[in-house]
Amino acid sequence: MKPLDPRLLRRAQAARRYVVLTAGLGVAAAVAVVVQAFAIGHALGPAVTAGSAETALALADVAPWLAVLVAALVVRAGVAWAQERYAQRAAARVVAELREQVVAHAVALGPRGAADDGSARDGAIGGAAAATLATRGLDDLQPYLVRYLPQLLLTAILTPTLVLVVAGLDWVSAVICVVTLPLVPLFMWLVGVMTAGTSERRLRTISRLGAQVLDLLAGLPTLRAFGREIGPGARVRALGDSARRATMGTLRVAFLSGMVLELLTTLSVAIVAVGVGLRLVEGMIALVPAIIVLVLAPEVYLPLRRVGAEFHASTDGLAAADRAFAVLERPLPDAGTVPVPALAGGALVLDGVSVRAGDRGVLAPAGLDARIVLGSGRPGGGRVVALRGPSGSGKSTTALVLLGLLRPDAGRVLVEPADVRAGGGAVDLADVAPADWWRQVTWVPQRPSLAPGPLRDVVTDGRAVPDDALTMAGHTTGLDAVVAGLPDGWDTPVGLGGTGLSVGQRQRVALTAALLGGDAPPPLVLLDEPTAHLDARGEQVVLDTVRAWRDAGRTVVVVAHRASLLALADQVVDVEAREVAAP
Incomplete structure (x- = not known):
């Protein structure tokens, strides 16, 4: 030293x-x-x-x-x-x-x-x-x-x-x-x-x-x-x-x-x-x-x-x-430079995706093959895709792979545009510029991390959002009932990480922020077990929000355990783990 x-x-x-x-x-x-x-x-x-x-x-x-x-x-x-x-x-x-x-x-x-x-x-x-x-x-x-x-x-x-x-x-x-x-x-x-x-x-x-x-x-x-x-x-x-x-x-x-x-x-x-x-x-x-x-x-x-x-x-x-x-000093992975193809009407293709789970000698997911059809982007043309599997099978890891935060040990993820049959080729997600890809995705984890500040700024990310749009989004997610009980309403300060709010209230804030999505909402939404820590009322809020996204033409990929989310899905992808064979 x-x-x-x-x-x-x-x-x-x-x-x-x-x-x-x-x-x-x-x-x-x-x-x-x-x-x-x-x-x-x-x-x-x-x-x-x-x-x-x-x-x-x-x-x-x-x-x-x-x-x-x-x-x-x-x-x-x-x-x-x-x-x-x-x-x-x-x-x-x-x-x-x-x-x-x-x-x-x-x-x-x-x-x-x-x-x-x-x-x-x-x-x-x-x-x-x-x-x-x-x-x-x-x-x-x-x-x-x-x-x-x-x-x-x-x-x-x-x-x-x-x-x-x-x-x-x-x-x-x-x-x-x-x-x-x-x-x-x-x-x-x-x-x-x-x-x-x-x-x-x-x-x-x-x-x-x-x-x-x-x-x-x-x-x-x-x-x-x-x-x-x-x-x-x-x-x-x-x-x-x-x-x-x-x-x-x-x-x-x-x-x-x-x-x-x-x-x-x-x-x-x-x-x-x-x-x-x-x-x-x-x-x-x-x-x-x-x-x-x-x-x-x-x-x-x-x-x-x-x-x-x-x-x-x-x-x-x-x-x-x-x-x-x-x-x-660890080298960064090679950043992609290929532009993101249009997602509306396209598909995400998981081709033999396998990820080694720590030092446990387990692949989770193991050899995952799936073709996730994306929504059209037009009202009423959205889709809900559920990732299903037992605990430890690699559902959350699959979500990280789709986010581009984790590269699989084997296999690849292809972004297939709508005009692939008309000459537009599929693009490997590893070749796409991460910043460009993340602008196409909304990510809501199990425990959202919220920035400190007034609740209105936390939800809108500082953007100028009309009050009627804010009220409508809050009504969909049930956040309006939370706001009504706060001392200063939308101007109530929120601490770092959502301090001052319960787990369910933080989930509503994150869903409302994702539902607003700015002037051009990202067409793809990823949810990691959004109902894991919620009661029946909170679960219904999540279901209503997912329906609102689908009605708006967006694609929702959700890690799901509960039957209510699986029943809402237009497509269910089964994820499984497998032990690595000893050399």
Whole structure:
């Protein structure tokens, strides 16, 4: 693990500016420390000499040096204030830049590529790992930027400068410093190797804990329905204990190594002080240079001591940054460039689509062949297609494949235009530009993610929608009854992720937003088990919304378990899983 990873400077512009600023402040701090030591030496030396000779010392003799000392102290205080002030700002900007890049790259990689270790194949695990990395993980980078990096740069500037100044005053003390200084980074390296391993283990444990908790929360209503909500709690507690043990192991190593570094630097300063004292008694060094050397000796080791103390607070952040760079350096899949053919009256053809489900040795779906006929786009010409199959058969994975977020391990998805028999060829979905394809699709997952803001803006996505259209859509989805019970109606603020609304209300908001769809609503709608967590009234809302889409000429592909949705479908596609044959 590098003390200063060059990738951080390449990826974060704020980090480059921060390093330059910190280097400049380090130079100012070095000058201030040297000036302060000389001022103390020249002010204290005459005072000691006058006291031993029993002669009076005039204030005017030391007043200039006292003024210089005050100025040096003011400069050092200003440097410390500026470092603390701008460090916090720079750290927040660097973390924000990396977080934005990780999230954007993870989205571009898709559910599989977002997996933290590159081997996970399940979209939920990959998304949880990416979420943990982008939040808790990168937040740990702040101590590194605020504490460790400034001390590292200060050590690179201040320590050599002070050693050279000491060499000009007393070469013996300089030799002692040169011999003992390398011991500090040596012990830091030895301790860092141990701490880095514990930090890596801690981050992996927290990532697993985050994935387990997210999966548990997502499936908690289903688990409660079957009376199995207690069982996963033991697993979460076990992971929590693992995270606690890993954290305590890191802290234990940090405390022990900090004690070793403090002892080493204290003994080194003591050796310099004893040597200066003995030579001062023997008359081999003048009083003023001796005082200056004694003042500078602790300052020589101080940056290294602080680097050692802050290094352990930064290891978690460095481990997270290394994971972030590993995600950012993964190559993106080849982006298609073929334009999207007209979907109205066409078809989506799944030709032997198979997706490996994680490390379970299962294909879900397995060899899926289906031809999904799309609606005409005219009122009354829509279609409803249901994906049917037992739990774990790959229905949601099939929806991800149709979205273009997941590429199958085998087979392909063809977009067949309406005029395919008249010379228009089918297009492989993998060759279509993702952004162009996503503009043709509306996606409503089981648990919609809602942006914060007034309810009207959440539903309309900030567009100017007439009140009658908004009212009609709300009436279709049942959102009008929810709005009537809110304190400020359509202007009621909604928190991030739909905070303040129940699961059913969030579903109504998402359906209403999808029903409006803008000036040119996407012709294809994908729903992932929209009735999974709803009661009979909520289920009826979903059925009415699906009918409204079909009546408008749109095609609705829905992952369905309940008979009501299957009865509404114009076409049912059976999805099944199959174990992979052992090699």
